[in-house]
Amino acid sequence: MIEIIQTGPFNTVQDLGRPGFRNIGVTTSGAMDPLALKIGNSLLGNESGAAALEIQTYPFKLRFSKATAFAVTGADCGASIGGRTIQPCCALSVEAGQVLELGQPRVGTRAYICITGGIDVAPVMGSRSTSLRGAFGGREGRHLMTGDTLQLGEVSNPLNLPAAGLSVVDPTYALAEVYPAPQDGVLLVRAIPAGEHALFGADAERFWSQTWKISTQSDRTGYRLMGDPIKPTTPVEMRSHGVVSGVVQVPPSGEPIIQMADANTAGGYPKIAGVIEADLWRLGQARIGSRLRFVRVTHAQAAEVEKAVTGFVEDVRLTSRMVCGALQAMS
Amino acid sequence: MSKPDFSDPAIVERLTAALEAAGVDGIEITRPDQSLLIRLSGSANAAVRQLLARRTDAEGVLVVVKAPMAGVFWPTDLSRTSGPATSAASDMIGLLQVGPILLPVAAGPSQRLRRHLVETGTVVGFGDPIAEVEPEA
Amino acid sequence: MSASAAKIAAPVESLVLDRNGARVSPIGSRAFLLEATGAFDLASQRRIWALSRAVELWSETLEIVPGMTNLLIVLKQTAEDPEALASRLLEAWEQAESIDLTGRRIEIAVTYGGDHATDLAALCDRSGLSDREVVRIHYEGTYRVFALGSAPGFGYLHGLDPRIYMPRKTVPSLNMARGCVTIGGMQTGVAVLTGPNGWNSIGFAELQMFDPMSSMPAVMAPGDTVRFVPASIEL
Numbered sequence: 001m002i003e004i005i006q007t008g009p010f011n012t013v014q015d016l017g018r019p020g021f022r023n024i025g026v027t028t029s030g031a032m033d034p035l036a037l038k039i040g041n042s043l044l045g046n047e048s049g050a051a052a053l054e055i056q057t058y059p060f061k062l063r064f065s066k067a068t069a070f071a072v073t074g075a076d077c078g079a080s081i082g083g084r085t086i087q088p089c090c091a092l093s094v095e096a097g098q099v100l101e102l103g104q105p106r107v108g109t110r111a112y113i114c115i116t117g118g119i120d121v122a123p124v125m126g127s128r129s130t131s132l133r134g135a136f137g138g139r140e141g142r143h144l145m146t147g148d149t150l151q152l153g154e155v156s157n158p159l160n161l162p163a164a165g166l167s168v169v170d171p172t173y174a175l176a177e178v179y180p181a182p183q184d185g186v187l188l189v190r191a192i193p194a195g196e197h198a199l200f201g202a203d204a205e206r207f208w209s210q211t212w213k214i215s216t217q218s219d220r221t222g223y224r225l226m227g228d229p230i231k232p233t234t235p236v237e238m239r240s241h242g243v244v245s246g247v248v249q250v251p252p253s254g255e256p257i258i259q260m261a262d263a264n265t266a267g268g269y270p271k272i273a274g275v276i277e278a279d280l281w282r283l284g285q286a287r288i289g290s291r292l293r294f295v296r297v298t299h300a301q302a303a304e305v306e307k308a309v310t311g312f313v314e315d316v317r318l319t320s321r322m323v324c325g326a327l328q329a330m331s
Numbered sequence: 332m333s334k335p336d337f338s339d340p341a342i343v344e345r346l347t348a349a350l351e352a353a354g355v356d357g358i359e360i361t362r363p364d365q366s367l368l369i370r371l372s373g374s375a376n377a378a379v380r381q382l383l384a385r386r387t388d389a390e391g392v393l394v395v396v397k398a399p400m401a402g403v404f405w406p407t408d409l410s411r412t413s414g415p416a417t418s419a420a421s422d423m424i425g426l427l428q429v430g431p432i433l434l435p436v437a438a439g440p441s442q443r444l445r446r447h448l449v450e451t452g453t454v455v456g457f458g459d460p461i462a463e464v465e466p467e468a
Numbered sequence: 469m470s471a472s473a474a475k476i477a478a479p480v481e482s483l484v485l486d487r488n489g490a491r492v493s494p495i496g497s498r499a500f501l502l503e504a505t506g507a508f509d510l511a512s513q514r515r516i517w518a519l520s521r522a523v524e525l526w527s528e529t530l531e532i533v534p535g536m537t538n539l540l541i542v543l544k545q546t547a548e549d550p551e552a553l554a555s556r557l558l559e560a561w562e563q564a565e566s567i568d569l570t571g572r573r574i575e576i577a578v579t580y581g582g583d584h585a586t587d588l589a590a591l592c593d594r595s596g597l598s599d600r601e602v603v604r605i606h607y608e609g610t611y612r613v614f615a616l617g618s619a620p621g622f623g624y625l626h627g628l629d630p631r632i633y634m635p636r637k638t639v640p641s642l643n644m645a646r647g648c649v650t651i652g653g654m655q656t657g658v659a660v661l662t663g664p665n666g667w668n669s670i671g672f673a674e675l676q677m678f679d680p681m682s683s684m685p686a687v688m689a690p691g692d693t694v695r696f697v698p699a700s701i702e703l
Contacts, residue, residue, distance in 0.1 A: 022533045022542070024616045024686040025660070025678075076411065087423075087435055088411060107411070124680050133661060134620045136680040162399070164435040167426070173410035174431055193485060195493030195501060218532075222693060237635060237653055240624055242533025242540030242617060246496040252638045266535060267615030268636065271608075274496030277546060299483075299550040302497035306546050312431060319430040326400050327434075330457060 001065040004148040005099065007122035008057025010219070013119050013138035013150070014112075014261075016049035022242055022265040029129035029137065032056075032110050032220060032261050032284030035309060036074035039168055040114030042317040043071045043091035045159035050118030051128035053144065055111045060102040061187040062113070068152065069093045069116045069161050070100065073168070075108030090167035091159075091320075101316065103327060104315070108285040117153035133221070133262055166323065168316055171309075179282070180295075184254045186211050187292040190279050191248060192299065196232065196270035200250070203230035207272055211291045218288055220262040225292075229254025236270050243267040246275035248294075259281065276302035278309050332370040348386045393445060396436060402427030406451055424462045427455070438464040482662045485554045490561045492554040497546040498530075502557050503538040508654060509627065512537040513614050514566040517690060521567070522560050524640040528553075534615045534690060536624055536655065569691025571613065576649075576658065576694060577605065580671040584648050586641065587668035591634050591651070599703050605629045606649075606670065606696060611656060613692040621678030623688035628654050640666040647672050649696065 016037065017030025031037040031054055038048040053062075058077060064070070071091035072079045081087050082098045088107075091114075094100070102111055121128050121138055130138025139148055159166075168180050172179055197204055212225035231254045243249075247259045249269035258275060260283065261268070273294060275283065286292065333344050350358055367448070406425040410433075422438040425447065440443055442464040449461050484493045489506045502519070504512045513536075520534045523541050533540040547553045549686045580603040581588060592599050611625035618624075634651045641664065644650075648659040650667035659665055673696075677687050688694070 019542070020531050021685075022531055022540075022617065025618055025620045025622045026680075026685070053581070063661055087408065087433070089437070099582035125685065131620075131680075133663070134678075134680065135377065162434065164423075164437040167408070167433040167435060169428065169431050169433060170408070170410035192483070192494050192496060194495050195491070195503070198484070239503070239538060240615070240617065240652075240655065241501055241503065241535035241538040242542075243543055244499045264618055266615075267534065271495060273501070274494060276497040278497070299494070299497055299547050303546040303548060306497070316431045319432045323400065323429050323432050323434060 001152065002150050003063045003065060004061075004144050004150075005063055006061040007055075007061060007144050007146055008060065009143055010057055011055045011060060011144045012130035012132065013051050013128055014054040014119055014130060015051040015118075015128045017129050017261065018125055018131070018137070021125055022244075025265050026125065027131060027133060027262050027265055028245070029127070029131045030261050031112065031186035033074045033108075033112065033281040035171060035281040035313070036110070036112045036285075037114065037151035038313045039089065039171065039316055040071040040091070040112050041118070042313060043073075043159070043166055043168065043320050044069055044114055044116045044155075044161075045157055045321065046114060046116065046118055048154055048313065048317065050114065050153070050155075051121065051138075052115070053113040054121060055102055055113065056109060058102055058104050061099055063099050064094045064096060065149075066096045067094065069158070071112075071114045072100070072102065073112045074116065075111040077101075077102045077105040078110050079111070087165065087167040089154070089170065090165050091161055092165035093161050093163070109287050110284055115152055116158050117155045120151040120153040120208055131262070159320060160328055161324060162327050166320055171312060175308055175312055178278075178305045179309065183293075185291065187282060187286055187290065188295050189275055189283060189292050189307070190297040190302065191246075191273040191275045191294045192297060192302065193249065194271035194274045196236065196250075197272050199232040199234065199236060199270060200230055200272055201233040203232075204272065206230055207256070208294050208296055211293050213291050214286055214288050215255075220260055222260050222263065223258045223283065223286075225256045227255065227256070230256070230272070232270055238268040238270060240268045241268045243271075244274070246277065246280055247271050248273040250274065262286070271312055276305065278302060278305040374450065386456065393465050394439070394442065394465050395448075395460045395462055396424055398427060398459045398461050399434065399436065400429070401454070401456045402429045402434060402467060403450050404428075404451070404453050404461055405433075406447060408433060424464065436461065438462075441467050443467045452458050483550055483554060485556060485558060488562055490558055492557050494550060494554075495540070498542075498543045499540055500547075500550075500554060500557060501540050502537060502561055504561075506537075508537055508626075510612060511566065513612070513626065514568055515561070515564045517569055518567045518586055519561055519564040522564060523557070533571060533617065535617060536614050536626070568621055569689075571689055571691030571693060574688065574692055574694045576673050576675050576696050577699040578649050578671045578673045578696045579699055580607070580649075580701045580703070582672065584645060584672035585670045585702075586644075587634070588670045591668060591670060593631040594634060595632055597631065600701075601630050602670065603698070603701055603703070605632050606651075606656070607698050609696075610654075611694040611696075613688045613690050613694060614655075616688060619659075620680070621688065622660045623657055623677070623686075623692070623694070625656045625694055626654075628656050630654070634668045636666040637668065640664045641669075644669060645672070647674060649673055
């Protein structure tokens with residue numbers, strides 16, 4: 001069991017989401033940085049989609065009431081255990097009573113606390129993710145509060161972590177070949193033109209060329225962007241249709257909205273583009289007020305990135321088990 | 332008979348040649364005032380790694396930290412730009428990289444790093460000495 | 469040069485196919501939207517329902533989301549050959565024969581007017597009808613659930629009388645209550661969540677539309693027939 005000692009608002013239990021219910025209006029939810037969630041779980045020997053805590057407001061503190069192991073991945077927020085600073089993106093064993101503390105992130109925005117066995121809240125419609133909008137899943141369908149206690153699940157084959165723990169090479173560094181570095185602090189987000197792209201005429205080119213700023217009206221549901229408005233050449237009244245996270249819609253204001261993990265399941269605004277699946281986690285770590293530019297790509301390019309990311313996660317899973325096994329054999 | 336001085340390169344060289352001739356991978360000699368470790372790699376022009384530790388004062392003994400497994404040695408997490416010096420644990424000696432995994436190597440309780448014995452980015456084998464640590468002041 | 473590198477160097481074309489009354493376009497790397505470009509009517513929707521049944525069985529399908537005369541297909545992973553997939557979707561549409569879902573009959577008791585009918589006056593202005601006429605036209609209609617979406621259990625209802633058509637707002641209401649009976653373009657529905665809403669409210673219903681703990685979480689399903697029954701009219 002763990003106990004939340006201190007938390008800001010909007011911190012929730014998340015897993016890889018609740019696919020399969022968009023057709024009845026249920027958003028998928030799930031971690032905004034699914035890569036960090038998978039890495040954290042892999043370091044512990046959990047199922048890669050085990051439920052974890054998604055922390056997006058700080059400081060955050062929790063106490064472990066029994067000896068176990070945990071990993072903090074995603075944003076680098078100078079985490080400490082029992083007052084001792086730990087490596088970023090690291091898994092460690094803890095004793096009963098120890099306190100884990102997360103401060104303001106230096107890099108990224110969302111940190112994931114994975115614990116051996118996963119957070120064992122009751123699954124709703126096949127997932128433990130919190131749907132804040134629907135008020136179900138996770139911890140009673142709401143964000144975490146001070147004093148909350150959460151049960152931990154069981155895992156059949158947990159890793160036997162070395163005393164100093166185990167960490168992971170920063171995925172942005174390890175995957176530098178498929179993730180272009182930000183240019184002058186501008187995050188490059190790859191997207192594929194969507195259905196109404198051509199309707200924007202000359203404005204479509206400005207969509208790709210200009211630098212957009214992530215507005216303060218941005219959260220797990222969507223990111224509103226600020227910049228020179230883009231408008232369709234003729235007004236359109238669309239019939240409502242299903243959407244997925246990553247869709248870039250343009251409301252009448254002309255400033256695009258990127259739907260994120262808690263995306264509406266349906267929409268009617270014209271869509272200019274769709275962010276590729278493999279770049280969504282980078283958006284999940286982008287800060288409010290930071291700048292981004294869209295880079296137009298093809299499905300083939302998207303598939304290549306996706307393959308590299310899948311390979312990296314698999315490598316983390318296999319190598320962490322191999323390292324822990326080797327250390328045990330040699331000790 | 333006077334004690335040999337293991338810090339003498341000539342002695343290290345003679346010992347190394349003897350080990351090579353005997354087909355021995357390495358030797359570790361420890362005595363109260365000095366210790367020596369020689370390991371030979373498998374190649375023909377055998378590279379020699381040696382380590383000398385000396386008693387520094389009445390209490391403080393230098394301790395050698397060895398690689399817990401094979402990997403690439405990094406003194407800090409170079410994959411991160413966020414100032415690893417401030418985020419790393421205080422008794423961290425460095426990290427062994429195995430593919431995407433970084434295995435932190437710690438100095439141990441009440442010990443601090445004196446110096447690294449391998450270059451950044453060196454491939455080390457199991458048991459290779461990677462650093463000297465000394466008791467915290 | 470590898471094949472993939474050659475692809476990257478090639479000019480990037482947008483992937484939108486438009487033929488035989490349907491149009492396919494991608495949303496990101498894993499989703500495709502097929503829109504029937506013909507009339508917004510039950511006949512088109514019956515073909516969408518038939519298409520849904522066919523596409524649901526494809527091995528690469530993760531989920532399908534029928535919309536209003538359209539269908540979103542979400543794939544398990546990025547499409548290896550997006551052009552081929554888009555063509556297959558169009559072929560499936562061409563072969564999709566009309567099916568009629570035999571749904572349930574649902575009656576929803578509505579309080580028309582009152583505090584929740586925040587947009588009734590605007591609707592009267594636009595239509596030139598009195599509030600009583602707007603309300604009467606709304607409850608005399610018979611509606612079909614075309615699709616669910618937007619919020620848990622929310623049903624898009626088709627069958628609105630064009631006289632009370634009202635476009636979505638350009639600036640959504642910030643805090644519309646759950647239960648508001650609304651009109652959005654040629655569609656009507658009952659709000660299932662309290663929050664921002666771009667549709668126009670003319671009344672209020674008490675019905676609980678969604679229960680996540682139930683084996684059938686949504687009350688409505690595509691094909692259901694819905695009638696609104698005036699419980700009271702407060703004008």
